[in-house]
Amino acid sequence: MDIQLFQTFLAVAKLGNMTQAASRLNFTQPAVTGQIRALEQHFGVLLFERVGKKLFITAAGRELISYAEKLMSAYAEAEQALSLHPSQINLGISAAMINHLMLPFLKKFQQQSPQCSVSLELCANASEVEEGILENRFDLGFIQNENTAPALTGFKLSEEELVWVIHPKLLEEHQHSSRLADYPLLSYRAGGLFYQLYEKTLGQKGIKATIEYSESEAMKNAILQGLGCGAMPLLLVRELLEAGTLLEFANVPRSTFSIWTAFHKNKKQSRAVASLLSLLQDGAKTSLS
Structure with a gap:
C-alpha cells in the first residue's frame, strides 16, 4: 500500500x-x-x-x-x-589502458556523486568482463570492440589508435632505420585484440617477438627502457610523443580499435549507475561526432 x-x-x-x-x-x-x-x-x-x-x-x-x-x-x-547508506558501482575492464580513458569520466562522476564509491577490476579479457556482468559482479563493463553476449547491450565509447613507437636511443643505435624488422620487437600475447592488430600490420609470419606482454602498461615501460619497439594505444603515449621521449614510426600505418561499454539488458540500474551511463553517453557523442 x-x-x-x-x-x-x-x-x-x-x-x-x-x-x-x-x-x-x-x-x-x-x-x-x-x-x-x-x-x-x-x-x-x-x-x-x-x-x-x-x-x-x-x-x-x-x-x-x-x-x-x-x-x-x-x-x-x-x-x-x-x-x-554508501552506494557503490562495480566496473570491469578488459585492458589497463581503458583505465586512462575512464579517468575524466570518473572524476566528473565523483564531483556529481561524492557519496558513491567506484570499484574497478582489471580482467584478463573481454569474455571475463562479459561473464562478470552476467553474474552481476559488474554493473558496467568496458571492452575492446563490441560485446558478443546476447543478454548484454551497450554503446561505443570511443575510437582509439594503435601507434608504433620506439625510444630515440634505440633508433639511434640502429642508424635510424625505418624498417621494423631491424629492431627487437615487443609484442602482445596471442589471442588478444592487440595481437590481432599486429597480425594485420605485420602479417602472421612477421610476428617474431623478443618479449611478449599481456598488457600495454608493461609494454610502455619496456619501450621506455629501450628494450625494443612496439605498438601502443595512442592515449597512453600521446604526451610522450609530444615531448619527444618516444618517437613514432611514421611509415607504419596506425591501427584503429573501439572501446565499448556493456551492461545487462534486463537489469534495473541504480541512480548512480544511470548517472555514470549518462556521462559516458554524453562523452561518446562528443568524441565520436
Missing part, C-alpha cells in the same frame, strides 16, 4: 477538513477523497463520516491514527538511514 495514503489520512484527521488537507498536501480535493476511500475499502471500515458540511472521524479512524503515525515514523527513519 502506498505510504502516501497514510500521510493523507493523518492530514485529514488533524485538520478535520478534506479541502484544507488537499491544500496542505498540494493535491486536489477529489484526489484526497479518493485516497481516503482507498483506505476505507482496504480495511473495510469507515474512517470519516460527513454530517452536513462537517467531517467527523470514526472510532476506527481514531484507532488508525496511532498505527499511521508509527508507519510514517518508520518510513522517515528508513529514508534517513538509506540516504546515508
